[in-house]
Amino acid sequence: MRKPQQTPAQATTPYIDALLGYRTRGMVAFHTPGHKLGKGAPPIMREVFGAALLAVDVAMAGGVEDTRESTGLVRRAEDLAAAAWGGERCFFLVNGSTSGIHSLLLGLAGPGDGVILPRNAHKSVQAALIFSGAVPHYVEPTIDPLWGIPLNVPAERVAAAVAAHPESKAVFVVSPSSNGVCAALDAIAGVAHQGGLPLVVDQAWGPHLRFCSRLPLDAMSAGADAMVTSVHKLISGLTQSSAIVARGERLGLQRLESVVKMTQSTSPQALIYASIDAARAQMATQGEQLWSRAVDNAEWLRARLAPLEGVRVLSDEVLGQDGVADLDRTRVTVSAAGLGVTGYELETALRDDYGIAVEAADPLNVLLNVTYGDSHDDVALFAAAMTDLAARRRGARPLHGAALPANWPRFTRQVMTPRDAFFARSEAVPVEHTAGRVSAEMVAPYPPGIPIVAPGEEISDEIAAYLSEAAARAMHVHGPEDLTLKTLRVVS
Template sequence: MKKLDQTQTPLFDALMEYVNNNTIPFHVPGHKKGVGMAKKFLDFVGKNVLSMDVTVFQQVDSLHKPTGPIKYAQELAAQAFGADATFFSIHGTSGAIQAMILSVMGENEKIIVPRNIHKSVTSGIILSGAIPVYMQPEIDKNIGVALNVTPETVERTLREHPDAKAVLIINPTYYGVSTDMAKIAEIVHEYGAILMVDEAHGPHLKFNEKLPISAMEAGADICAQSTHKIIGSMTQSSMLHVKGDRIDINRVKQVMSLLQTTSPSYILLASLDVARMQMATEGRELLDKTIELAEYARREINNIKGLYCFGEEIVGRDGAYDFDPTKVTITAKGLGISGHQLEKILAERYYIQPELSDMYNVLCVFSIGDTKEKVDYLLRALREISDELYDENIEIAKPIDIPEIPEQVVSPRYAFGCSTVSLPLRESIGQISAEFLMAYPPGIPVLCPGERITLEIIEYVNKMKEANLSIQGTEDPEVNYIKIVNDRQVLNVIA
């Protein structure tokens, strides 16, 4: 394929032509270029963005059967990101990940995944009927977060499950830790399996050599990216990239069409088009500035008493082959407070909102939209908090060890869809869970649908509750009850 002109933005241009021609809309949406929009919303948003909120017609193309500007915009993206084909997703990376899994996996086929997968991966597994085989990522107990899986872990798991159809890897993790993607790609393909990558937090990797290698460059077959993270598209807009050697691109196209709305937001689609252009033409320079700002923040934070911000020193440990410096993880345990407490102080006192917090840490995601002025304000806030709270005699809480991965009795799909009953946690030991139990930190599910509930898991959950940490996954928001499989046929077989 010839080299395309990455300065072009075909979809955005088509929308601008529609707007500039003062086209009269007798089509949905009903607000008709903002004229029918509620005044307080219109006054804030303005008419510009609403004037390009259109529906499917020839001039702006169809996401489900692109032949014009959307088709060309996706071709430009594929070339920019190093793929054979790229699909725009307006239902986020969660939807793109589900499509990725459904495009490859079928009923009862094995997929090898890290235990710290995003819930969208498990959703894809449930929808496809695939059988997960879990790998435990390495964990850094000092900062209380999961790192990544090693190539050795991947190879050992494939050796134990040579019939696995695919392996899914996270690159990088939420906290910016990457594994040796090129080595893993080589191992996975040697076993005849397909390599999928959840690259939600790495849409920028391709555009600066100071960053870890991107999935497509490393040899992945298919990967989903959150284009709205780090680089400049709008929330809920993402991309799915495919290499055609081992993946049926037409199958991916069908699955994406199956899952996505027939009324896509052209505002989101246009933001993907323009974000790709910006990265392809200015990405290196913009990311140089982002990395420089993040490293400046990291150095300054490490000079504040009671705080720690890990960086390149983590590289070389098991599960940490490389590191994305745009992820700034502030460890607060030296101040005698949790990450949740630090987030609360930053948000309520300083109106600074981090990306997330956990037992020890607050994560700040740096991007092309950050400025030194805003970073200096964050640093000033952190210094004030340290001056107020730091005490060299503070006793630091010890991390709680994660239970072993429990026995998988039935598939996640079966457990999710079968008859269930809700039991108090303390009475559920030995039963088969129909729900998740996920604890933060480090964001690894301790229990997935279809797995046996153990005393160790219940004790772990109770310890996490006592530490006022976040436990999620059950229908019961207080996590006092859990749904279990109540299918007599299954229970009689496994009794």
């Protein structure tokens, strides 16, 4: 797939250059933060972060002599990013794609407005619905029974939702999914636009897509009106760095800008901005070679894992399944269920026995990100670890339903809006007695942070049983007040 040509201006990095300039000038700082360029920082901070980093930990206003409102330095860096990612406008974010999702939904839909959403959307969507008062009209993704993960949403199902809810304000999809499974974004953009709706894509897991011809189609090339991408997830941004990229044909860029400001700190971390600036330039100028190397390493790893008995790797067999247009092959989902090992056990074994830290684990699988930051030796270490593990566990009984409920319970009914349910009078009820009640809370196993139940949804027997089992197995969840899941708040 040919990727857009980038301009020579993409080699420039105005924001990080300004930060460097600030350090070089050796200013006396009477501004935040209180550690004053590291001079007052406790020794442990100096040891861990280094003097060079603390010397550029400055607030934007006093520090880099720029604010969004003044010299336009941030805007210059954002404009370069907008061009690189294929939009008209970009907004740098310091609180991850989470805050981008809040901004986009708040900007597009208010109380009572409908939004077409995939049921596998990240948990941040639920917060956005509570903030805005919007009403979700869900499109169900197919859940792959073998892998126990949501795949993606087919364009036909999105079309049916648009036809059923023509008064909606936007279509929202997640692509790639957290396992790298990509939706047919061009077809979905067609469906949304035919219905007169903007398409917003959660491309948290796709900041790299636009920069290498061996990676799937990116949201803006597919015709999306806006996307949010986590610069920190797969390219070189510091943790929490993220960006919204938008074009103004179907959504108001000025309104978007004002909601972005509402959801961001008034003291954005300059290091985060600088890292977005540098990461964007790195991708625009070297993305093709860097990611080509990552794809080669990932393919090599896939080929090494394929023959191991009891080990499976999510690969091309998902292509062509309901809702799946492509797979980012640098995201490597691995299961050792055939060796009797759950995803959580595999994560622990890899960490404790082989010194390998994975991106995520779920009941059946672990997930690896292979990027340009990995050497061939790194992926070879993983291949060797899995080969050793497979040899040690040869003959072990495969998992059959022994893992946590691998299949996601089916979505039931939205009985109240998420906001109404969240603010309604509620009571904490033992999870085993919640069937038939309306949830006032979200429960999202983390990772991947996709809610099993969300505020305003009816709790089915299947969901109640899932929650009870999750509680018994001390599953790690986000959302409910009682994180042990002994009780759940339901609407009184």
